[in-house]
Amino acid sequence: MPALRGTAAPSTSPGPERLWETTVGGDISFLLARANAISLATTNEALAMHGLKVRSYSVLGVAASDARPTQRELSEFLRLDPSQIVSIIDELETRGLVRREPDPNDRRVNVVVVTPEGREKFAAARVVAQKSELDMLALLDSTEIAALAEALNALATAVPPEA
Amino acid sequence: MPALRGTAAPSTSPGPERLWETTVGGDISFLLARANAISLATTNEALAMHGLKVRSYSVLGVAASDARPTQRELSEFLRLDPSQIVSIIDELETRGLVRREPDPNDRRVNVVVVTPEGREKFAAARVVAQKSELDMLALLDSTEIAALAEALNALATAVPPEA
DNA sequence: TATTGTTATACTCTATAACTATA
């Protein structure tokens, strides 16, 4: 920042404090968006060492929980288009981390299952993802974290107007 | 992190309940991402009637608060690339809602100021944006909303590792 | 006829680098 303005030394500040006083700066939607952007960026950066992003990490994680999701279920759960799920699974399958297993009861359906390598990869990736999350939450005490988790859970599981 | 377990018969559930029991389904990062995705989609939909999206609404709102932000400040505050700010302001300026005002102290800098039309437009857009936010938060009581706001504020204003 | 997964395509968003004008 230039030496013109006589602001008193907030050298490690996140940005221009003045803007936080604006109308949108106090909106929960805005805070949600900004917190998520930071979380996403830092987690993606951390997961890069395992060749994963938040998206592929999430798909792998659901598979690694032995939930046996269909591609359609992953699409709704992760709020991604079915066609996006295809390419994520394509990549994970090419790398031998998951495989598509046809459902014998409905042969249109593919169930996504984890391989032993995928399980191992997820365990390793989870370490850095968890560290990233804990670093972010380090600003809050355990009561605040619990309240945050509960509130976000309510919002995240809510049925949106359109869908 | 539970609070999902033992919930009674959510017949209008957002998706396959089984997947919420997975490892990632309980992660705060995931809940944050999903809550934000829902918030963003519904707010964008609401703002469409005013020809705005969350991005342009935010820029307009900062200007309408008379914060006199530079484009660089908007870039950091909204976590958008400077080049993205250019095109957002281009559009708002073309529509006569904001204008670029050269800073006399540093002629490299543009300060973004709202026009009377922009102020009016923001006031109208704010009504629907606020309604969208309140609809989303209707699931929570006022104590939970306050706790959520405080926690998100801490996370959103935190300095991310990289920047 | 409806649904799952797939492909192709277009559109938006994001990130990068190069350029100008100022400092």
Add this chain to the structure above:
DNA sequence: TATAGTTATAGAGTATAACAATA
């Protein structure tokens, strides 16, 4: 030399429609 804004462009992400196989 460094910074604010701009431009151009490529890459990632997202949305849409059409299709084959199956229900």
